[in-house]
Amino acid sequence: MNSLQVENLTKTYTSAGRQLTVLHEVSFALQAGDTLAIVGPSGSGKTTLLGLCAGLDRASSGSVWLQGIQLDKLSEDQRAAVRNQHVGFIFQNFQLLPTLTALENVQVPLELRGERNVARTAQALLARVGLGERGHHYPAQLSGGEQQRVSLARAFANRPQILFADEPTGNLDPDTGDTVQQLLFDLNKEAGTTLVLVTHDLELAAKTQRVLRMKGGRVVEGEVARTA
Ligand SMILES: Nc1ncnc2c1ncn2[C@@H]1O[C@H](COP(=O)(O)OP(=O)(O)O)[C@@H](O)[C@H]1O
Numbered sequence: 001m002n003s004l005q006v007e008n009l010t011k012t013y014t015s016a017g018r019q020l021t022v023l024h025e026v027s028f029a030l031q032a033g034d035t036l037a038i039v040g041p042s043g044s045g046k047t048t049l050l051g052l053c054a055g056l057d058r059a060s061s062g063s064v065w066l067q068g069i070q071l072d073k074l075s076e077d078q079r080a081a082v083r084n085q086h087v088g089f090i091f092q093n094f095q096l097l098p099t100l101t102a103l104e105n106v107q108v109p110l111e112l113r114g115e116r117n118v119a120r121t122a123q124a125l126l127a128r129v130g131l132g133e134r135g136h137h138y139p140a141q142l143s144g145g146e147q148q149r150v151s152l153a154r155a156f157a158n159r160p161q162i163l164f165a166d167e168p169t170g171n172l173d174p175d176t177g178d179t180v181q182q183l184l185f186d187l188n189k190e191a192g193t194t195l196v197l198v199t200h201d202l203e204l205a206a207k208t209q210r211v212l213r214m215k216g217g218r219v220v221e222g223e224v225a226r227t228a
């Protein structure tokens with residue numbers, strides 16, 4: 001079974017009666033434990049593709065199988081359940097809940113799964129990203145890099161089989177970026193987590209097994225795969 005399989009994925013937005021196709025017939029597949037970097041200029045459809053792969057949004061046509069589950073057949077609620085069970089997602093702008101503390105933000109996915117000892121597990125995850133002492137702080141009291149690390153701890157909370165990260169080091173200083181990068185690849189190695197990341201950082205992209213190059217909503221031919 002593929003960890004992720006994408007076939008002829010197309011996304012068209014309609015606004016003011018005009019249609020804009022931002023993703024054209026994208027296809028690729030990943031095995032469990034694979035690492036993929038999606039690269040390409042701003043506006044080339046990287047975030048759109050990531051959101052469709054993770055079941056955050058629906059395609060206009062084409063299919064996504066996540067851990068063998070065909071997402072386009074599911075309702076919104078069913079997709080949310082699949083995300084909670086299988087997926088970790090690190091957003092470009094973190095998307096932490098502003099009214100919850102760092103610790104509570106990390107607890108949310110654990111509570112949704114009905115796990116026990118959520119506070120202890122969340123505390124251990126925060127410690128792992130170097131924020132063990134900051135659990136009581138609200139997102140607004142944390143720097144961008146610290147918020148990014150909280151979002152990383154939250155994404156790890158489900159022990160996801162597949163982790164999506166949209167420019168995970170884009171807002172970080174080099175040292176914090178290195179820490180976050182290391183955590184992503186450690187999780188990939190330790191837990192066999194499939195890793196799909198969007199990045200502008202060529203150094204980061206060079207560390208993944210494969211690179212998907214996007215331009216104008218299409219995969220640039222002949223540059224789809226690269227073996228590490
Ligand atoms: N909700 C939306 N409605 C209309 N157009 C959108 C919407 N979301 C994204 N787009 C457009 O889709 C294209 C691809 O966006 P995006 O996937 O964010 O690119 P990237 O992440 O590569 O910078 C852009 O032209 C963007 O303006």
Ligand SMILES: [Mg+2]
Nearest residue numbers: 046047048092
């Ligand atoms: Mg983007």
